[in-house]
Amino acid sequence: MPAKEAIILAGGLGTRLRSVVTDLPKCMAPVAGQPFLKHVIRYFLSQGIEKFIFSLGYKHDRIEEFLNIEFPTLNLQCSVEEEPLGTGGAVQLACKRATESNVIVVNGDSLFKADVQKSFASHIDSKAECTLLMKPMRDFDRYGVVELDTDFTVKKFKEKQFYQAGDINGGVYVLNVESFLDLGFPEKFSFEKNYLEKYFPSKKIFGAIQDEYFIDIGIPEDYQRAQEELKQIPLYLENIDPNWTLFLDRDGVINYEKENNYILNWDEFEFYPGVTEAISRLSKKFGAVIVISNQRGVGRGLMTEEDLLDIQARMKLRIEDDGGRVDAIYYCTATEPTHFCRKPNPGMALQAARDFPSINLSKSIMVGNKTSDMQFGRNAGTYTVYVKTTHPEQPLPHPDIDLAFDSLIDVAKAL
Template identity: 55%
Template sequence: MNEAIILAGGMGTRLKSAVPDLPKCMAPVNGKPFIAYVIVHLQQQGIEKFVFSLGYKHEYFIDFLQKNLSAGNYTIVTEQEPLGTGGAIELACSVVQSENVLVTNGDTLYKMQYSSFKQFHLNKKAACSLCLKPMEYFDRYGSVTMNGNNEIIAFHEKKITTKGLINGGVYLLNVSQFLSNHFPEKFSFEKDYLEQKTGSGKLFGHVQDAYFIDIGIPDDYVKAQIELS
């Protein structure tokens, strides 16, 4: 379990005012692409192999990856047209070599501790485990509800919330169980997979109160320049 899929194919529409000509994950933060911080954190957690799911302006990643990762340590899969988050993960899973794979977004840095997350996932025999971030006074993210066994039983729409758990966008996925579903070519991982699996006994949440930043909007992109200095 030392392999990760990094989703980096999004257009980053909300960030275009700050970074008009680059894919969102390649937005510079203190002189290096944001995705570099994601990769380094995962390497520090024991991840050795990467699958990069690319799409929009994928050519911008090539030189960076060639200079920063050994050729045998990463694979690139490229969407010829947008497949949605679910379609992108399904395509990436077709080249994954491990039974369980970490999945994360290339525009979000969540400094979770992988060893405890991995053990949780295996203990639960989960089809998919989510790393959940405790947060206060938020309206940008939806919240997640679990039962006493850490099984996820509900996802809630975005609204003003004083205290709750958000989906941190970091998953551990049992590859064969995921691929055994009959998905359309284009689908949403969140809507068409996660929300459909609530209450199935296969979807679990692991809470970690670790550093989290999502550079999807200009204000948080500016914040990243300060916090990741």
């Protein structure tokens, strides 16, 4: 049973950031050309989180507008505080909207790239009421320290002071919703002081230590550090080797697409010139070649799934006849735009990574002809390559596009 739902605490004022960021909620502070919240959302999408509850307060309308524009297909709710409720009150209000028994709770002004699903599984196995994800640090005085007992339950919370080494609270929790709400907290309270520090001796509150990337943008020095550390690392094609995976959109990349319509049968399917040669070349470079495709025509009843499978089988055979290969084809027939497997949501890439343990999404490229393909790649944690087959007017550079080429054969030749 994986983690599916997250509460993002995004109501902070960002008082300590006023010298560098004015008139914005803290989580909306620009970092590496994007609001910090966008980095947080994309990381948790790449971790398989399907549903989001945004706990909002200060200037909530700015965040809601951002979500509507940047993440129109995200399965989300907003929990808005009419007045500041403290971190505990914000979590409590948002938990009343939760649809899962256990949820991830995340501070929206920090990013901890921990393996959320691993800690979620431990939380469930331990029948924990709360699990803190903890980050080991050295030579620091900005955070308190959490000590664990031999069974990984929390033993002690230690105050902020200078520590040569210690494990800090990483601002990510797994929380059992029912047991938390049953405690009957007042409307306003602190999650850290009134829940964690009060109840750890009597409740099943665990810690999970992961030494992964962590940044908290709450002070100007770390905010500036995040500008560099969260920049998109450039894609260098000369680094591609068999440890890399290639994801290909189908219509508009492999074959001509029908404008405002669907390829309904094999007679309507036509390869772009040079595509089978391109895939043959690319097959020699990449360890896996995988086709990822939205196929809403099935969901709308315009074609059957058998029609789709016939097209895919014939396409795959033709590619193999010309010396290439397709290791798997993933498709989504859902009609609702918020379905987690429908691009730009990353469900199909995450399923491929589960099916092929050798896939490393940070060493993967998504090739597509629409910005939604590029968003899919970013949401899954891959690099992106845009082909201009159907939308050559696309403005470049674009924050979601690493490289752009005229067609798939041009991508192959560049390699």
